[in-house]
Amino acid sequence: MTDDGKLTSSDHAAILVAQLTAATIRRLGLGLGSNLPGRLARKLSPTVLSHLSAQTARGVIAVTGTNGKSTTSGILSSILRTAGFTFAHNRQGANLVTGITASLIESSNWKTGIAADLCLFEIDEAALPVVAKEVKIGSVVVTNLFRDQLDRFGELDTTARLINAGINQNKSTAILNSDDPNVSQLAPDVTHLFFGLENILPSSSDESNTGSESSKLVSATSNMELSYCGKCGKEISYTTVFYGQIGHWYCQGCDFKRPLPKVVARDVEVAATHSRFKLVIEGKIEECVLPLPGLFNVYNALAAAAAAHHLGASREAIRYGMKEYSTLFGRSERLTIEGKSIIVQLIKNPAGATQALASCVKDSKAKVLIAINDNLADGRDISWLWDADFEQLAALKNGTMIVSGQRAEDMAVRLKYAGISSDQIATVPKLAQALRQGIDSLTEGETLWLMPTYTNLLDLQKILKAMGYSMNCT
Numbered sequence: 001m002t003d004d005g006k007l008t009s010s011d012h013a014a015i016l017v018a019q020l021t022a023a024t025i026r027r028l029g030l031g032l033g034s035n036l037p038g039r040l041a042r043k044l045s046p047t048v049l050s051h052l053s054a055q056t057a058r059g060v061i062a063v064t065g066t067n068g069k070s071t072t073s074g075i076l077s078s079i080l081r082t083a084g085f086t087f088a089h090n091r092q093g094a095n096l097v098t099g100i101t102a103s104l105i106e107s108s109n110w111k112t113g114i115a116a117d118l119c120l121f122e123i124d125e126a127a128l129p130v131v132a133k134e135v136k137i138g139s140v141v142v143t144n145l146f147r148d149q150l151d152r153f154g155e156l157d158t159t160a161r162l163i164n165a166g167i168n169q170n171k172s173t174a175i176l177n178s179d180d181p182n183v184s185q186l187a188p189d190v191t192h193l194f195f196g197l198e199n200i201l202p203s204s205s206d207e208s209n210t211g212s213e214s215s216k217l218v219s220a221t222s223n224m225e226l227s228y229c230g231k232c233g234k235e236i237s238y239t240t241v242f243y244g245q246i247g248h249w250y251c252q253g254c255d256f257k258r259p260l261p262k263v264v265a266r267d268v269e270v271a272a273t274h275s276r277f278k279l280v281i282e283g284k285i286e287e288c289v290l291p292l293p294g295l296f297n298v299y300n301a302l303a304a305a306a307a308a309h310h311l312g313a314s315r316e317a318i319r320y321g322m323k324e325y326s327t328l329f330g331r332s333e334r335l336t337i338e339g340k341s342i343i344v345q346l347i348k349n350p351a352g353a354t355q356a357l358a359s360c361v362k363d364s365k366a367k368v369l370i371a372i373n374d375n376l377a378d379g380r381d382i383s384w385l386w387d388a389d390f391e392q393l394a395a396l397k398n399g400t401m402i403v404s405g406q407r408a409e410d411m412a413v414r415l416k417y418a419g420i421s422s423d424q425i426a427t428v429p430k431l432a433q434a435l436r437q438g439i440d441s442l443t444e445g446e447t448l449w450l451m452p453t454y455t456n457l458l459d460l461q462k463i464l465k466a467m468g469y470s471m472n473c474t
């Protein structure tokens with residue numbers, strides 16, 4: 001295999017055919033259309049991905065992990081744009097090898113090849129080793145490793161092994177979350193750049209602890225993945241837990257502990273709609289504002305900052321790009337529909353849902369619509385609903401909560417066990433109807449917090465489109 005980026009005649013043909021196919025799909029309004037062009041291109045030229053990606057002067061950076069891939073890549077692209085980089089990015093969440101091929105072709109000219117100096121790939125954990133065999137990935141960002149989509153990946157160990165294989169394939173630089181012991185122990189034999197959180201300001205953590213004393217305890221421990229020391233096998237201990245298994249960890253059995261991060265968020269303040277923190281990069285401080293709710297998004301911003309720093313973006317570009325970031329694909333998207341305020345936050349696993357709920361209950365004028373499907377893309381197994389901290393919602397005293405989707409009944413049962421009385425729960429399986437009811441119920445100053453699983457989010461896009469509104473991700 002040649003990897004000097006010289007295009008063969010079949011590469012040229014593959015690019016041309018894929019571009020025409022993508023254009024046709026768009027013209028016919030057949031959806032995102034990320035799969036067919038990529039599949040066709042790869043059939044016509046199996047080398048097209050490796051050749052095109054090798055053409056970029058600054059190489060390839062990949063973002064992977066359970067949660068936050070899209071947000072991290074989104075913030076990173078906002079920073080890279082600010083810094084004046086040109087890059088190809090699979091921004092529509094098409095993160096398997098065919099989607100990545102298609103996105104690269106989108107940024108290419110069929111004669112000359114790629115017209116960007118960097119490739120930014122959001123890659124599914126399982127697809128990383130597959131892509132790494134074809135693409136020389138310079139650096140890999142890993143956001144976190146939570147239990148997610150059990151039926152696809154099985155155990156956490158399997159995911160870690162896949163990511164390790166992907167990183168080791170090209171001896172990529174590993175840009176890792178030092179606070180997640182499942183992540184910071186990955187790929188010990190390559191060069192690392194760690195990012196992590198130093199402290200949360202007390203005022204801000206008081207505010208985030210809405211709910212009862214017992215629910216605080218639940219949220220501190222219920223999403224914790226048991227993590228084990230890579231050196232001696234003992235269970236990991238903590239001096240501070242931020243959420244889930246993420247915090248300042250150490251091993252009681254040996255000297256292994258959280259690596260000291262080079263890119264740090266200090267004095268973090270988490271508010272209902274945004275966060276502030278001091279970003280410290282190699283001793284230099286930038287005051288940052290992130291227009292996204294939730295501590296998990298501070299981690300996404302940190303991951304993006306570390307990656308941008310590694311790629312040579314200035315601290316100013318990092319601060320500005322972060323501030324300017326607007327959300328993608330239903331990750332904390334804010335909408336105004338018929339003059340009413342709606343926040344859409346995708347939920348798909350216990351840790352992400354718990355964080356979304358924590359943001360929601362901080363809003364004293366929040367109304368809630370939760371939509372749960374169990375299609376393949378949502379994860380067939382919905383037992384994760386029992387691991388997410390819906391108990392927090394008991395703190396909301398704001399009328400009826402609506403549950404929707406194929407598994408609306410299960411969600412209603414979950415809410416009952418979370419301490420919500422049944423006359424406060426409305427079960428409306430059809431999402432369009434549930435949305436209508438939710439919007440109509442809003443009074444002045446109230447916000448509808450709509451928490452859908454993935455395929456409900458896709459449905460929501462269609463429903464909104466029919467109503468004449470569009471989400472950012474379309």
Ligand SMILES: [Zn+2]
Nearest residue numbers: 229232251254
């Ligand atoms: Zn140990």
